Amino acid sequence: xxxxxxxxxxxxxxxxxxxxxxxxxxxxxxxxxxxxxxxxxxxxxxxxxxxxxxxxxxxxxxxxxxxxxxxxxxxxxxxxxxxxxxxxxxxxxxxxxxxxxxxxxxxxxxxxxxxxxxxxxxxxxxxxxxxxxxxxxxxxxxxxxxxxxxxxxxxxxxxxxxxxxxxxxxxxxxxxxxxxxxxxxxxxxxxxxxxxxxxxxxxxxxxxxxxxxxxxxxxxxxxxxxxxxxxxxxxxxxxxxxxxxxxxxxxxxxxxxxxxxxxxxxxxxxxxxxxxxxxxxxxxxxxxxxxxxxxxxxx
Ligand SMILES: N[C@@H](CCC(=O)N[C@@H](CS)C(=O)NCC(=O)O)C(=O)O
Numbered sequence: 001x002x003x004x005x006x007x008x009x010x011x012x013x014x015x016x017x018x019x020x021x022x023x024x025x026x027x028x029x030x031x032x033x034x035x036x037x038x039x040x041x042x043x044x045x046x047x048x049x050x051x052x053x054x055x056x057x058x059x060x061x062x063x064x065x066x067x068x069x070x071x072x073x074x075x076x077x078x079x080x081x082x083x084x085x086x087x088x089x090x091x092x093x094x095x096x097x098x099x100x101x102x103x104x105x106x107x108x109x110x111x112x113x114x115x116x117x118x119x120x121x122x123x124x125x126x127x128x129x130x131x132x133x134x135x136x137x138x139x140x141x142x143x144x145x146x147x148x149x150x151x152x153x154x155x156x157x158x159x160x161x162x163x164x165x166x167x168x169x170x171x172x173x174x175x176x177x178x179x180x181x182x183x184x185x186x187x188x189x190x191x192x193x194x195x196x197x198x199x200x201x202x203x204x205x206x207x208x209x210x211x212x213x214x215x216x217x218x219x220x221x222x223x224x225x226x227x228x229x230x231x232x233x234x235x236x237x238x239x240x241x242x243x244x245x246x247x248x249x250x251x252x253x254x255x256x257x258x259x260x261x262x263x264x265x266x267x268x269x270x271x272x273x274x275x276x277x278x279x280x281x282x283x284x285x286x287x288x289x290x291x292x293x294x295x296x297x298x299x
Contacts, residue, residue, distance in 0.1 A: 056084065
């Protein structure tokens with residue numbers, strides 16, 4: 001891993017990193033925010049700082065949320081680090097949307113492992129985000145014998161739109177092993193198999209066989225994952241979101257959990273007047289931060 005830039009932000013630092021990924025076979029960029037606790041001289045040696053992973057939406061790089069979601073203030077308040085991965089592999093040799101649209105291909109990897117050519121060689125974003133990246137960050141930041149940051153055990157996941165889908169999908173797929181201790185989402189695509197953005201992405205990356213799509217679709221996954229403890233998935237969506245009716249459809253997740261162990265454990269807060277932008281995301285980041293801080297045992 002190479003540090004590209006270190007920027008002072010709030011009480012800590014935003015570290016811009018890049019590395020050669022084994023999963024995507026490309027160079028990947030990732031931003032990490034280290035909160036003020038990381039730099040505090042009196043931070044207890046026997047404690048590790050947990051992380052919140054934020055998966056971004058269509059067209060984003062690691063910079064969109066780093067610059068516009070204002071997670072850094074919350075990370076300092078509660079004492080967690082933030083990880084902002086990229087949304088796809090990139091580069092001249094990486095296949096892109098044949099139509100040149102922004103809802104598929106580079107900037108739109110959908111956090112799945114593609115099985116179809118020409119996408120399969122590089123679009124392995126599920127393995128990248130949920131397996132390779134935590135290990136790589138662990139080796140980079142904790143490789144000096146001082147294990148101060150926790151990228152693999154006490155970890156929460158959240159995301160926006162395509163990234164909200166990626167967060168819920170990763171949370172549910174890793175639920176039995178408690179991979180993530182907490183999950184939330186901003187304006188997520190909850191049922192990709194049944195909406196145009198998801199159908200285009202799953203068709204392209206996973207092929208026409210729709211049974212293959214179920215392995216990533218939150219509305220299918222949640223029916224086969226046994227809910228435990230007081231776990232809850234927190235979702236916000238704006239009622240003025242232009243993508244709400246066609247692509248997001250949060251009510252489909254509420255329908256999917258009816259009569260399952262998750263009934264009453266998925267909370268969708270529809271907020272009046274908010275759209276899909278980072279004005280919406282940043283408004284509700286404090287509530288999501290408090291939710292994750294509680295679930296990570298920080299408060
Ligand atoms: N670029 C698209 C919009 C795509 C979009 O809204 N992307 C969301 C995630 S799904 C986003 O976060 N965009 C980047 C930003 O707002 O900074 C357009 O031209 O309409």
